[in-house]
Amino acid sequence: MQSKDLLQLAEQFGSPLYVYDAEKIKSQYNRLTKAFSKVEKLRINYAMKALSNVAILELLRDMGSGLDTVSIQEVLLGLHAGYSPEKIFYTPNGVSLEEIEEVNAMGVQINIDNLSILEQFGAKHPNVPVCIRINPHVMAGGNTNISVGHIDSKFGISIHQLPHLVRIVENTKMNIVGIHMHTGSDILDIEVFLYAAEILFDAARNFKNLEFLDFGSGFKVPYKKDDIETDIEELGKKLSKRFNAFCTEYGKELTLIFEPGKFLVSEAGQFLVKVNVIKQTTSTVFAGIDSGFNHLIRPMLYGSQHHIENISNPKGKERFYSVVGYICETDTFANNRRIPEIKEGDILSFRNAGAYCYSMASNYNSRYKPAEVLWFEGQGHLIRAHETFEDLIKNQISLPLPAKV
Numbered sequence: 001m002q003s004k005d006l007l008q009l010a011e012q013f014g015s016p017l018y019v020y021d022a023e024k025i026k027s028q029y030n031r032l033t034k035a036f037s038k039v040e041k042l043r044i045n046y047a048m049k050a051l052s053n054v055a056i057l058e059l060l061r062d063m064g065s066g067l068d069t070v071s072i073q074e075v076l077l078g079l080h081a082g083y084s085p086e087k088i089f090y091t092p093n094g095v096s097l098e099e100i101e102e103v104n105a106m107g108v109q110i111n112i113d114n115l116s117i118l119e120q121f122g123a124k125h126p127n128v129p130v131c132i133r134i135n136p137h138v139m140a141g142g143n144t145n146i147s148v149g150h151i152d153s154k155f156g157i158s159i160h161q162l163p164h165l166v167r168i169v170e171n172t173k174m175n176i177v178g179i180h181m182h183t184g185s186d187i188l189d190i191e192v193f194l195y196a197a198e199i200l201f202d203a204a205r206n207f208k209n210l211e212f213l214d215f216g217s218g219f220k221v222p223y224k225k226d227d228i229e230t231d232i233e234e235l236g237k238k239l240s241k242r243f244n245a246f247c248t249e250y251g252k253e254l255t256l257i258f259e260p261g262k263f264l265v266s267e268a269g270q271f272l273v274k275v276n277v278i279k280q281t282t283s284t285v286f287a288g289i290d291s292g293f294n295h296l297i298r299p300m301l302y303g304s305q306h307h308i309e310n311i312s313n314p315k316g317k318e319r320f321y322s323v324v325g326y327i328c329e330t331d332t333f334a335n336n337r338r339i340p341e342i343k344e345g346d347i348l349s350f351r352n353a354g355a356y357c358y359s360m361a362s363n364y365n366s367r368y369k370p371a372e373v374l375w376f377e378g379q380g381h382l383i384r385a386h387e388t389f390e391d392l393i394k395n396q397i398s399l400p401l402p403a404k405v
Ligand SMILES: Cc1ncc(COP(=O)(O)O)c(C=O)c1O
Pocket: 047, 050, 068, 091, 182, 184, 185, 186, 216, 217, 218, 219, 259, 260, 261, 262, 263, 355
């Protein structure tokens, strides 16, 4: 996808606009499966929280991917996108027993992350195959909000509670078929994965009926040219070897599962915005765009640095800008960023806008959510129309007050 294509899409569908490249998603999927080709049974469950547009789910389903879901609504979307229940994995956190039972009744693999629900579920449904989410207490991840395996994290059952966990399983005679962990996002050092894997293997030795081990995700993707990223090929080589050795020790060919979100879709996405205003102040030059944290909250939530290109003037002389949104609070996307000279009306592209961008968008300031386009086989396909005023009011109910004359 070239800049001229992006400019044409912005012209055709208006801005702001999310655009995703199907080829990039496919090549990332293939890269991951190739890196682990030495593992006999490999399964990739796309973490759909990253980007849940049905067309993206269909694209990945077509490639053979499974789905990682965190809510019953994600499960319903997955079923709607044509995934069979056996291809869907459900890893909720802090949800009710009722929701877990409802998802289980749909034939979806459930993953339980606390002892209280495990005990209640096991007592009622001892024959259901269940996966357990372990918290290995490994400090990993690029930001405290996305580091989920550490000691203070709310996720998973602490590895220190393993004796209690085993006792619950023995008492209820539950059928534990899988062990899962996910230590965080943006993990650079593959040693972290390998170290956490050993903890998972240790836990797995306590269960005799396993079918799979789920290593979660957390692969770091590059955010700009020459940026650091998880060395997937190296991880594939080392972890496959270790995993295969564990299967031999366990006496069974287990399935190795990963549930990547960012790795599959982050780099495939671009967010196109138009510059409404150039505002020179005593301290900086603001480029005010036709969007805000209502459409892309990651820079404000995680401090993530999305590379910004001026695709209307890519060869322009570079100047320093603060790129800001139109929201009624400070929503700075980039501070003092060198960008080719920007004029009002120019189209800027935010890179790495595939993961956790649209899926975190809101209607704050009563703005519409933007449209989404999938670049597929050399053409832009509208996969979600932008919202309209009807969308804003459709679930709102007025008070039955007498009409004022
Ligand atoms: C349990 C679980 N699995 C997978 C993911 C996907 O992580 P990433 O987008 O870093 O690949 C997350 C992210 O929050 C997660 O919580």
